[in-house]
Amino acid sequence: NGNSPPFIKVPKSWPELSQDELRFVTPEPMAIHITQTSVPRPQAGDPDTVMVLHERAEPRETYRLERGQYDHPDKSQRLYPATPPAIGSWNEQWPADRLGLAKWLVDPSHPLTARVAVNRLWQHHFGSGIVRTSENFGVQGELPTHPLLLDWLATEFVSGGWDVKAMHRLIVTSATYRQSSAASPEQQERDPENRLLGRGPRKRLSPFAIRDSVLFTSGLLDSQIGGPSVKPYMPPAIWSSISNAKYVRDDGAKLFRRSLYTYWRRTVPPPSMMAFNAAARETCIVRSDQTTTPLQALTLMNNITFIEAAHHLAERVLQAGDLTIHQQVEHAFQSVTSRRPTEEERSVLVEDYKFYRQDFADNPDAAKRLLAIGDAPHASGLNQSELAAFTLVANTILNLDEAITEN
Structure with a gap:
């Protein structure tokens, strides 16, 4: 039942044992394991203990290892703490320990x-x-x-x-x-990569910033600082491929916390982050590759977070006041890209809106299914076909290159 040791039956060839012992026996390794797991867990309010480092009174003698084998030290070649002289000189007044290494690193004369x-x-x-x-x-x-x-x-x-x-x-x-x-x-x-700096930088936002900017634009972003990690939208069976654990997502405002607080399992990272070249966290890196793939556009178009953000952006625009459809499109476009749309861009988006509105008016169930995506509370009193149509228009705007790129 999980609270008892994993007993093993005793072979019949052990008749000298007592009647009770004939039933089960706990092997010695198991007994050690059971003893270890019986230690009471720290209770709330108890002082926390952490491992710390301190200098040894006498430094451990370290020798060169023959061919790198730990069990073959060359006792004739003892090693002492030092830094590569080709990188920077060592001040003899510094202690030959971690403090000295820190002083060497931040010395103004250090070349690197x-x-x-x-x-x-x-x-x-x-x-x-x-x-x-x-x-x-x-x-x-x-x-x-x-x-x-x-x-x-x-x-x-x-x-x-x-x-x-x-x-x-x-x-x-x-x-x-x-x-x-x-x-x-x-x-x-x-100079296609702008290595000569003849123009201002233009680069895609980081995976975290893409999600956060979309949530902020829609008004869904929870700006709370601190607290435990959260589990936003992810495919429900995403963990089952590598373990028996089940991914149980959070609800309420936790779904819209900053991406910094997303619970990250190294073996199963969030797919929407990986689509935009997020680091897999298997190794430490200081720069990530930047690729452009169709999967990124599909993520922006179909991921629950982005659909829900488009829905709420549409609600904000439709509730902004007595605006014409041209003004509503311009308002949404400017909220996302920080500029007004061109006449051609506005015309295309208005035509899209009219097409979607008619389509959803003819298929109200489709509008209902679209607007049911996501758990955030929705505004009431809005025309469902108009809201669904503008949700797709907002989704189109959020899918623009300018929406995820620093210009």
């Missing part, structure tokens, strides 16, 4: 730390670092496209007290960052 740090901040804003291989500044990495810029940023970073916020501000207020991301045909031909 500040450069690596500002390169990753640059990558965050531009999509690609000045050194594209931000995880590798060695001989197998790429050379910087603008080495003097990298040196200047690193110098400013160190002289400013390693102020990350100030470095972010410096980058985003620069003339380079504030350029238009529009590219002429000549620029596209000569």
